[in-house]
Amino acid sequence: MYxxxxxxxxxxxxxxxxxxxxxxxxxxxxxxxxRRVQESVEIIRSMKTRAFGQFLVVLNTFVVEMxxxxxxxxxxxxxxxxxTQALNESRPTFPFSEVTAIILGVAQKASVSGTxxxxxxxxxxxxxxxxxxxxxxxxxxxxxxxxxxxDCILTHCNVSGELAMACSMAxxxxxxxxxxATETRPYLQGxxxxxxxxxxxxxxxxxxxxxxxxxxxxxGMVNKVIIGSDRSAANGDIANKVGSYQIAVLAKEFGVxxxxxxxxxHKVATGKDIPIEQRSPQEVxxxxxxxxxxxxxxxxxxxxxxxxxxFIKKAIAIHAxx
Amino acid sequence: MYxxxxxxxxxxxxxxxxxxxxxxxxxxxxxxxxRRVQESVEIIRSMKTRAFGQFLVVLNTFVVEMxxxxxxxxxxxxxxxxxTQALNESRPTFPFSEVTAIILGVAQKASVSGTxxxxxxxxxxxxxxxxxxxxxxxxxxxxxxxxxxxDCILTHCNVSGELAMACSMAxxxxxxxxxxATETRPYLQGxxxxxxxxxxxxxxxxxxxxxxxxxxxxxGMVNKVIIGSDRSAANGDIANKVGSYQIAVLAKEFGVxxxxxxxxxHKVATGKDIPIEQRSPQEVxxxxxxxxxxxxxxxxxxxxxxxxxxFIKKAIAIHAxx
Numbered sequence: 001m002y003x004x005x006x007x008x009x010x011x012x013x014x015x016x017x018x019x020x021x022x023x024x025x026x027x028x029x030x031x032x033x034x035r036r037v038q039e040s041v042e043i044i045r046s047m048k049t050r051a052f053g054q055f056l057v058v059l060n061t062f063v064v065e066m067x068x069x070x071x072x073x074x075x076x077x078x079x080x081x082x083x084t085q086a087l088n089e090s091r092p093t094f095p096f097s098e099v100t101a102i103i104l105g106v107a108q109k110a111s112v113s114g115t116x117x118x119x120x121x122x123x124x125x126x127x128x129x130x131x132x133x134x135x136x137x138x139x140x141x142x143x144x145x146x147x148x149x150x151d152c153i154l155t156h157c158n159v160s161g162e163l164a165m166a167c168s169m170a171x172x173x174x175x176x177x178x179x180x181a182t183e184t185r186p187y188l189q190g191x192x193x194x195x196x197x198x199x200x201x202x203x204x205x206x207x208x209x210x211x212x213x214x215x216x217x218x219x220g221m222v223n224k225v226i227i228g229s230d231r232s233a234a235n236g237d238i239a240n241k242v243g244s245y246q247i248a249v250l251a252k253e254f255g256v257x258x259x260x261x262x263x264x265x266h267k268v269a270t271g272k273d274i275p276i277e278q279r280s281p282q283e284v285x286x287x288x289x290x291x292x293x294x295x296x297x298x299x300x301x302x303x304x305x306x307x308x309x310x311f312i313k314k315a316i317a318i319h320a321x322x
Numbered sequence: 323m324y325x326x327x328x329x330x331x332x333x334x335x336x337x338x339x340x341x342x343x344x345x346x347x348x349x350x351x352x353x354x355x356x357r358r359v360q361e362s363v364e365i366i367r368s369m370k371t372r373a374f375g376q377f378l379v380v381l382n383t384f385v386v387e388m389x390x391x392x393x394x395x396x397x398x399x400x401x402x403x404x405x406t407q408a409l410n411e412s413r414p415t416f417p418f419s420e421v422t423a424i425i426l427g428v429a430q431k432a433s434v435s436g437t438x439x440x441x442x443x444x445x446x447x448x449x450x451x452x453x454x455x456x457x458x459x460x461x462x463x464x465x466x467x468x469x470x471x472x473d474c475i476l477t478h479c480n481v482s483g484e485l486a487m488a489c490s491m492a493x494x495x496x497x498x499x500x501x502x503a504t505e506t507r508p509y510l511q512g513x514x515x516x517x518x519x520x521x522x523x524x525x526x527x528x529x530x531x532x533x534x535x536x537x538x539x540x541x542g543m544v545n546k547v548i549i550g551s552d553r554s555a556a557n558g559d560i561a562n563k564v565g566s567y568q569i570a571v572l573a574k575e576f577g578v579x580x581x582x583x584x585x586x587x588h589k590v591a592t593g594k595d596i597p598i599e600q601r602s603p604q605e606v607x608x609x610x611x612x613x614x615x616x617x618x619x620x621x622x623x624x625x626x627x628x629x630x631x632x633f634i635k636k637a638i639a640i641h642a643x644x
Contacts, residue, residue, distance in 0.1 A: 026614065026615055026616060027614075078573070113486065156533075180622070182533070183507060183606070184530035184533065185505060185507060185533060186531050187531060188609075188614070191609070191614055191615060192395050192614055192615070195615045195616075195619050196615060196616060199615070199616045199618055199619050200616075204623050205619055205620065206608060206619075206620040206621060207603075207606055207615065207619060207620070207621045207622070208621070208622050209507035209508050209532065209564070209565075209604065209606055209623065210507060210531065210532040210533040210565075211478075211504070211507060211532040211563075211564055211565025211568065212507065212564055212565070212622065212623065213568055213569040214565070214568030214569075214571060214627060215564050215567060215568075215624050215627040216622070218567060218627070218628075237627070241533075242531070242533055242534055242537050243531075243532075243533025243534070243536070243537075245536040245537060245540060246535055246536030246537075246568060246572055247531065247536075249536060249571065249572055250568055253571050253575075284505070284529055284530065284531055285529060285597060287510075287513070292347055292348065292349075292510070292513055292520075293513060293514070293515055293517045293518060293521070293529065294348060294517075294521045295528060296521055297323075297517050297521050297527055297528075298423055298526070298527065298528040298529070299528060299530070300502070300528050300529070300530050300534065300538070301527045301530070301531065301534065302534065302537050303538060305537040305540070306540075
């Protein structure tokens, strides 16, 4: 099975965290060295890393901080608290606090019991990530099972490598499939990431503009929608890249089942309780760094929207807990 | 009232037809000289002119041809037939034949009755266009009446000046309104044309990516959708820029009334009978003339989709006949 660089977009090089710059794909496969918390926050805010990459960065940032503290120096709990706070505030839609709280708890427990905080944090993050990797690979296998011979799949934005890998696995199982990927304006994650990784995986992929979904469905050209999710509510609603909701409404209208990859959480009751990040209007007003329109024109770009649970035919879940 | 250059995007300069190059807006307001049929076909195919501009070009192209024939030379009917055929074949979705047939008929009648074909054609086109201009201005007035105080209007693609002019009129009537315009990928007619002309008209306008429509409606941020149409079927279905259909489905889901500017026609029974032009995949694969993705990736770009009549709350119609 093909493993997409987007499946695990960060790794360690000695004691420097190397994070894949997803904004340069497919032109370049370049990793950004991260050596301090502010660098993590910066690459999260500027969306150089996104989706699963953000969680990898959030968790590994604690390790980055531990490596900054000289050997044999006792770690102050305040350090862990500062890291926690900086990461929690980086992007509002993401429940970073759900994982940072775990690390903070481990550090507090170690501190109280007199064991080494640094070792406890590094070990916890490592175990956490190994577990997540295992569960995500299992989810890829489940997703591949959900893909059937002859499927024409519509996807939106980018599912952090899992869709490409599931398609690759389905292909190895002898299934002929085809994927339609939306561009996903304004960042074009669909056009730049999804199309690229599916092509790398040897899957037949067709790019469409975001406004072609209705046309595609009314012509019966897709029989399945597969999307990821950035956050879940207790009732099963999910927040995902803006545009997911309208795709879900269209899928319902045309009887096309929607499969969502989810990370269940009970921290918020419903999708309405998920804060939606408002990105800068500049991000839609600028087009490949150039402004096309008169100044004085406004832009509106909510980063995400909420897909109510009744639109989700099947959720393939992984639990993020340790 | 502000008159948009897009409302009447062609004019005569001596005996040369000057056609607004809509692909250069808002950067430049440049007119392309058209002196022969093939130049008309070329600017229609390459979408340098579009929507109402195409009809202006189609009709005026007969006059262009008449001017090419030396004074006192008798016009061969074959010339008119050739022009008719070249124009009819230029873009499949448009019912150009509905207007070219009228001009051909006039020429045939003049030829049979022994009157001057050249004069008959020029006079017919002139009268036709004067009538259309009058009826379109009347439609702008009707549209302005449909706009109410406090309206937040969503529009898609570009309505050839009429929406900007109706908004300008509504504003003069003291109505405070706001417009959200979709980008309309891949040609960006919304971002380049609609945003520009609304801003010129002094209307508050906000640009959104095509995938933000569902989010906008679910937040109750728009209370009216206004779109144009490129073609109508006898049952009231319309073909318009791809993306219109999904906007209509969302509008229905959220109870937002959809107003369409239409040109009723009985040449085809339903929307299913309207041929949908498949544009080149390159137009979605290239992004501001640059290819972003690996070669081997396919693109799919139907130029239009069909909005079934049951999704249209109100049609403001003009009849194209003489």
